[in-house]
Amino acid sequence: MDHEEVIPNLPIYKAAMNDDWDSVEHIFDDDPQKLDARVTSWWETPLQIAVGTNSSHRFVTKLVNRIVETDVERLRTKSWWGNTALHYAAKIGNTRDARLLVSKDPGITQITNTEGYTALKLAARYGKHDTLWYLLEVTKDEVGEDGTGPYTGVSGADLIALTITAGLCDVALYLVRRYPNLVTQKDGNEQTALQVLATKPNVFPSGSQLGTLQQLIYSWITVNLEESSDNYPMESGKDGGSMTPKMVNSSFRSFFSKLILLIAPCTKDIYRMKQKHFQTQKLVERMCSIVMEKGSHTIAWDVLGTAVSTAVQHGIYELIKTCVQTYPDIVWYDHGGLYLFIAAIRYRQEKVFNLVYQMTGHKVFTATQNPNEDNPLHIAGRLSPLHRLKTVSGPALQMQRELQWFKEVEKHVEPSYKEALNKDQKTPRMVFTEAHKDLLEEGETWMKETSSSSTVVGALVVTMAFAAAFTAPGGNTNTGSPLFLSDGTFLLFIVSDAIALFSSTTSVLMFLAILTSRYAEEDFFYALPKRMMIALVSLFLSLAATMTAFSATLALVLRDQIPWIAAPVTLMASVPVTLFAMLQFPLLVELVYSTYGQNIFHKENNVLLK
DSSP states (O other): OOOTTTTTTHHHHHHHHTTOOTTTHHHHHHOGGGGGOOOSTTOOOHHHHHHHHTSOHHHHHHHHHHHHHHOGGGGGOOOTTSOOHHHHHHHHTOHHHHHHHHHHOGGGGGOOOTTSOOHHHHHHHTTOHHHHHHHHHHSOSSOOTTSOOTTSHHHHHHHHHHHHHTTOHHHHHHHHHHOGGGGGOOOTTSOOHHHHHTTOGGGSGGGOOOOHHHHHHHHHOOOOOTTHHHHSOOOBOTTSSSBOHHHHHHHHHHHHHHHHHHHOGGGHHHHHHHHHHHHHHHHHHHHHHHHHHTTOHHHHHHHHHHHHHHHHHHTOHHHHHHHHHHOGGGGGOOBTTBOHHHHHHHTTOHHHHGGGGGBOHHHHHHHTOOSSSSOHHHHHHSOOOHHHHTTSOSHHHHHHHHHHHHHHHHHHSOGGGGGOOOTTSOOHHHHHHHHTHHHHHHHHHHHHHHHHHHHHHHHHHHHHHHHHHTSOTTOBOTTSOBTTTTOHHHHHHHHHHHHHHHHHHHHHHHHHHHHTOOOOGGGGTTHHHHHHHHHHHHHHHHHHHHHHHHHHHHHHHHTTTOTTTHHHHHHHHHHHHHHHHHHHHHHHHHHHHHHHSOOSSOOOOSOOBO
C-alpha cells in the first residue's frame, strides 16, 4: 500500500469527517485530482470517508456534484478492499447519501468488492433495514462484473441468508415471493435459506422469553400486516350486514391492541416482536410451498431435511411442525444416525419431542427407532448438553429434569428397549447412572449445604419462640396469669409465637429429613424437592410469625409512652421478611413449578401430524 499520500491529504480527511467543505474547496479548485485522492492507508477517498460518517451530508453533496462535473466514473473509485462509496453507505445505513450516489450513477449498485459483495449484500450483512429496502429497489437483476447476478445462484442465496441472519424477515419474505428459486439455492456456506432460518430461534415465538404480563399483552395484540386478514377473516352474516361473533371479537381485539399501544408505548417492542413472528411463519410456509411445487423428492429431502435437522438442535418446533405438515416423510430424515425425535432426545428439546403427541400411533414408535446400537432410552440416559442442562437452576432441579426426560422416553419405546444392552453391554439405566454420577453428587451437596444452613436458622427460631411463650410481656399476676391476657394485642403475640414455634419446628424436621436422605436417583424426582418446598415455606412462616410476635410485644409494652410505636415497628419488621421472600421466592417457585406444575411433555394442539 502507498502511504505517501496520507499525510499531505490529512486536511481533506479531517474536513470530510467534520462536514467542512468550505475549508478544502480551494484545494479541489486547484487540483481536481484530489477529488478521489487516497486520504488513508487503506486507499479510502474523501467521498468514502464523508459517506461513512453518516453526518457530513453537505460535504458529500458538494463533492459528488464536483466529481460528476469531471467524470462520473470517479464515483466508483474503490478502497483497498474494493469498496465504493455506496458500499460505505450500505455498511452504516446511510440511505440519504446512497440515494444521491445512485441518482448520479445508477450502475454503481452492481459493483462488487473484493469479497464479491455488492452494496445490497453489504446492507443485508450489517442489517441496515431502510438502506436495504432502498437498494432492493435500485439494484437490477442482471449479471454484474463478476459474472453473477445479485438475485440468482450463490450470490442470491448469500443475500437472503444474510437477510435472515440479520433478522430482517420482512425483507426475506419479499425476496422469496419475488425470486422463489432462491429457496432451493445454497449460499457460500452450502446452506439453504430455510436452514439458515433454522438457526434463528429468536425470530420464532418459542425462542422469545416473555414474562407473564408480556405473554398476556402478546396474546391480545394484533399485528398490522396485509396478510393479517388470513388470521382474522371477516365473515358475513346471513343478512349480509350483521356483525358475526368472529367480526366482533376481531374488532375488539384490534381496538384493545391499539389502546394498549397508546397507553403503554413500551408495548411497541412486543408488537414488533409479534409482527416479526408472524412474518417468519409466513416465510416458512412460503418456502415449504415453493419446495413442494418443485415436485422433486430429492429437493424436498435436501431442503426440508437439512432445515429440520438444524432446527431440532435449536428447539424451533414451529419450523419443524410446518415442514412435517408439508412433507410428512421428513420425520425419517437421517442426520448423523439420528431421526427427528431421536435428535430431540439427544439435544433435550422438549417442544420438538412434544410433536410425538400429535402423530399417529403407529408412527410414534417407529419414529423413535435408532439404526445405531444405542436405542432412544440409552440416549435419554446420557447427560444433557450443557446449555440445555442450564435451563433450570441448581444441580438438584437439573437432576430432576434429567429424570423427567428418562421416564418420558421410557413411555414411548418398546418394552424390550428398557433392558436392552448397547455396544458397551449396558442397559439404559446403567448408562443413566454412570452419566449422571457427578450431577448426583452435586445435587446431594447442594441439598445438604442448603439444609444445614437453614436448619441453624430454624433451630434459633424454635429456641426464641419456645422461650417467648413462657416470658409474657408485661409480666404476670400473683396467680401466674399474664397481665395483658385480655388484651387483643397480647392475643396476637401468643398466636404469632405459636405459629413461629410450630412452623420452625416443621422446617427443622424437614431439613433434617433431607440431610438424612439416602440421595438415590429417584429421590430427586419427587421426594427431595417436596421436602425442600415444605421446609422453605415453613421457615418463611416462622420468620414472619416471629417478626409479628416481636412487633406485638413492643406495641404492647410501649404504647402508653409512645402511642405511635406500632407503625414504624411493623414497617421495620417487614424488611427482613421481605428480603427473605425476595431471595428465596424464585427458588421456591421453580421447585413448585418443576415438581407440581404443568409437565414439560404435553400435547401442544390438536393438529394431527400423519
